[in-house]
Amino acid sequence: MKYIFVTGGVVSSLGKGVVTSSLGALLRARGYKVTAVKIDPYINIDAGTMRPYEHGEVFVTAGGSETDLDIGNYERFLDMDIPEGSNITTGQVYQTVIRKERAGEYLSQTVQVIPHITDEIKYRIRTAGERAGAEIVIVEVGGTVGDIESTPFLEAIRQMRFDEGVENTMFVHVTLVPYLETSHEFKTKPTQHSVATLRSVGISPDAIIVRSKVELPQDIAKKIALFTSVMPGRVFTSYDVANIYELPIAFEEQGLGRVVEKQLELEKVTPNLSVWQNAVQVMKRPGNEVKIAIAGKYTAMPDAYKSLLESLEHAAIANNARLNVKWVNTEEVTEGDIAEHFEGTDAILVPGGFGIRGIEGKIRTARYARENKIPYLGICLGMQIAVIEYARSICKLEQANSSEFDQYSPHQVIGLMPEQLEVEGMGGTMRLGDWPMKVEAGTKLGEIYSVPNGGTVMERHRHRYEVNPEYVQQLKDAGLVISGVTPGIKSRGAGLVEAIELKDHPFFVALQSHPEFKSRPMRPSPPFKAFVAAALRHQGKDQVEA
Structure with a gap:
């Protein structure tokens, strides 16, 4: 060498x-x-x-x-x-x-x-x-x-x-x-x-x-x-x-x-x-421009979302568009001014993160995207947030929460993964790396990953918490689509929830994984590419392949 x-x-x-x-x-x-x-x-x-x-x-x-x-x-x-x-x-x-x-x-x-x-x-x-x-x-x-x-x-x-x-x-x-x-x-x-x-x-x-x-x-x-x-x-x-x-x-x-x-x-x-x-040719002379709101809590440090930003850039290139990012600090999002934060944006992305700071602002953001039919992509915590919001608003579980944020919540729709209960220490102890996701047939996710009849794809993970299996059926009965699960986990009934989506929404998709870690300039992440295409449709423009 x-x-x-x-x-x-x-x-x-x-x-x-x-x-x-x-x-x-x-x-x-x-x-x-x-x-x-x-x-x-x-x-x-x-x-x-x-x-x-x-x-x-x-x-x-x-x-x-x-x-x-x-x-x-x-x-x-x-x-x-x-x-x-x-x-x-x-x-x-x-x-x-x-x-x-x-x-x-x-x-x-x-x-x-x-x-x-x-x-x-x-x-x-x-x-x-x-x-x-x-x-x-x-x-x-x-x-x-x-x-x-x-x-x-x-x-x-x-x-x-x-x-x-x-x-x-x-x-x-x-x-x-x-x-x-x-x-x-x-x-x-x-x-x-x-x-x-x-x-x-x-x-x-x-x-x-x-x-x-x-x-x-x-x-x-x-x-x-x-x-x-x-x-x-x-x-x-x-x-x-x-x-x-x-x-x-x-x-x-x-x-x-x-x-x-x-x-x-x-x-x-x-x-x-x-x-x-x-790639450079598209970035210098794009056919369209797309404005994405990233609603998180590390907005003063863009490198905290480095892979996510690059994935959006890859997706924009694939859709012949210039990427314009609007940072929204969810600590500042209130019921009274939420529309102001997302004014002029074509889509909303809620990324991963840890800790309670800014959580209620993220939940408000997920509801705003759901109710106003704005394209939404949730990543890791962004999926858990969407589940909490759906449980509160649609399932009428008003105190629904994650055990990470409220240990006394009567409806912990998000809970610690069983294998995490005996974990000691913090470093390197989460669910990490590539894990399989079984994509359900006939879902938006199947369309995104080009497996319309269902199939298994690999995505990377970094999390301790999951959708509580005790609430999965109640969420499904209320209309939430579980479009991806981890195969082979029998103890959790339907399996660990990997992805959710909404039927009556132009694009509302959220994943427990971090697909941004596998995106490349020459091979953009499928969820991100579909998300940017949905943002262009939201502004009345169809995607133009680069």
């Missing part, structure tokens, strides 16, 4: 994940088997217990790992399921080394950062590549050079150059070049200092990718190359674009793909970038 290591400097949140993803896309477009690995230097075992406002969404892999959101970017750009073990954290590494020490695997040895911690890091990187059957592994090191937490990981990748050979390794450093509007200057000094810091730990970058508002002038790029000892022609710009799917094309036009070929001694290949070119 060959390895590309992506590091960052100056400030965090420069877009290393998108750079890593774009590199993968360029190599995939050349026909190589590629995978990507994210290193997070925090001591948490995984991202599962972190606040969305601080860290963004928790992305769930097919195997059930709760990972950094960059793994989602990798899957979308590489059009593949990233294998387990591809999100490496300090917590995982130290936990394993300490467990081995306690088991006596290091008898007579003093366990140290070098070689024991660095060897474990290298083992995990190589194993992730082997699991994916990759020819090229792209490794993103989180944080910035100079962070004390990153030191063991930088040392490990430094060693890998000697282990694997210069022709099999490449170091790409992402940095910031500020632009001063007042003096109309690009300031390269932060980049020079960042590279100097990287070189102080024994790593010299083979290429530099500069984050800037606009593409760097050639004289500035040459100056950076000179002062950082990088070969001329190996300084590239990650400049502001309207959509991240423009970046693979931008990098290819700047020659990044050719530099990677040369560094890793790859055959020169003309890449097939048609997927990205087609």
Whole structure:
């Protein structure tokens, strides 16, 4: 295997994940088997217990790992399921080394950062590549050079150059070049200092990718190359674009793909970038525009809904439409002003989440969409909310609720899953990863998944609560359509409810799963694609296939 290591400097949140993803896309477009690995230097075992406002969404892999959101970017750009073990954290590494020490695997040895911690890091990187059957592994090191937490990981990748050979390794450093509007200057000094810091730990970058508002002038790029000892022609710009799917094309036009070929001694290949070119063409000249309201509680942090936003974008591209999102904070939605919050929107989406904050606003939102025939898509908690609202309004169970929000409710139509009752601890203990969903024949869901006569599809999950099976028949008798269930669960009567819908509504569909985790630019999630098409019909326009 060959390895590309992506590091960052100056400030965090420069877009290393998108750079890593774009590199993968360029190599995939050349026909190589590629995978990507994210290193997070925090001591948490995984991202599962972190606040969305601080860290963004928790992305769930097919195997059930709760990972950094960059793994989602990798899957979308590489059009593949990233294998387990591809999100490496300090917590995982130290936990394993300490467990081995306690088991006596290091008898007579003093366990140290070098070689024991660095060897474990290298083992995990190589194993992730082997699991994916990759020819090229792209490794993103989180944080910035100079962070004390990153030191063991930088040392490990430094060693890998000697282990694997210069022709099999490449170091790409992402940095910031500020632009001063007042003096109309690009300031390269932060980049020079960042590279100097990287070189102080024994790593010299083979290429530099500069984050800037606009593409760097050639004289500035040459100056950076000179002062950082990088070969001329190996300084590239990650400049502001309207959509991240423009970046693979931008990098290819700047020659990044050719530099990677040369560094890793790859055959020169003309890449097939048609997927990205087609997507960009639709986004720049769409036939329609669709306005979707996202009613949640993390609205001040769009990255908390990263995969969901990307899924809507994929669906908009497939429907030849420009996506316009309106954020609605459900903590602020009251009975008196609910119409104002959704004025001018074509459809309403209620996403997943945890905790009681903003719940009543979400319930009001579901009722507003149901009563006013506005297309509605509920995801995870968004499905549970729709069930609570239906139980209250249609089944006349006025105090219906979830046991997550009200343990004393006489009608807990949403309850803790039986297998969760004995669970101890929070991390990695939910129903996670890919699970089958049996789609009922003759339903809207069957139409959405192209299985009109019924069938089984796979979607990803991340939840502890489910529709209480004791209320399923009552809900069905009142007209709620249970259009998807988990097959093979006999103890729950009809099975765990996976999806619901309404018959007398243009589009009211909700799923317990998170289909956004499997959406790709080239293969949009079926529920999201159908949802955007319904939004266009709501405004009186039929979808136009891109």
